[in-house]
Amino acid sequence: MKKVIKIKPMKGVIAWYIKVKELLGFFSGAKGSIIGCTSAWDTIYIKEAHMRSKKLIAHELKHIEQMDRHGKIKFMFLYVIELFRNGYKNNKYEVEARGANYNDMIKKYKLQRT
Numbered sequence: 333m334k335k336v337i338k339i340k341p342m343k344g345v346i347a348w349y350i351k352v353k354e355l356l357g358f359f360s361g362a363k364g365s366i367i368g369c370t371s372a373w374d375t376i377y378i379k380e381a382h383m384r385s386k387k388l389i390a391h392e393l394k395h396i397e398q399m400d401r402h403g404k405i406k407f408m409f410l411y412v413i414e415l416f417r418n419g420y421k422n423n424k425y426e427v428e429a430r431g432a433n434y435n436d437m438i439k440k441y442k443l444q445r446t
């Protein structure tokens with residue numbers, strides 16, 4: 333049985349949360365805007381213009397897989413430690429997610445668009 337992952341457009345409260353994250357990212361030297369994010373409740377949020385981007389969906393699903401691998405709480409700790417050590421771009425979880433293949437990810441997870 334594939335695990336069901338919800339895909340939702342980034343709007344409302346989530347959009348505001350992302351705006352704050354972008355602002356914090358800007359001050360810590362990250363540039364660009366956030367177009368997708370993965371939540372701990374098996375939902376991925378994607379900016380409406382990118383809802384059909386297979387590359388972005390594969391990226392976010394890889395983060396779900398990473399959470400499944402380590403457990404959600406432990407993964408969040410590991411991710412933040414990586415962030416402090418290596419920054420965003422060279423964070424090993426981001427490097428792995430950037431290499432994610434859509435067809436591989438879709439074998440493991442079933443997308444539910446709501």
Ligand SMILES: [Zn+2]
Pocket residue numbers: 391395425426429
């Ligand atoms: Zn990522």
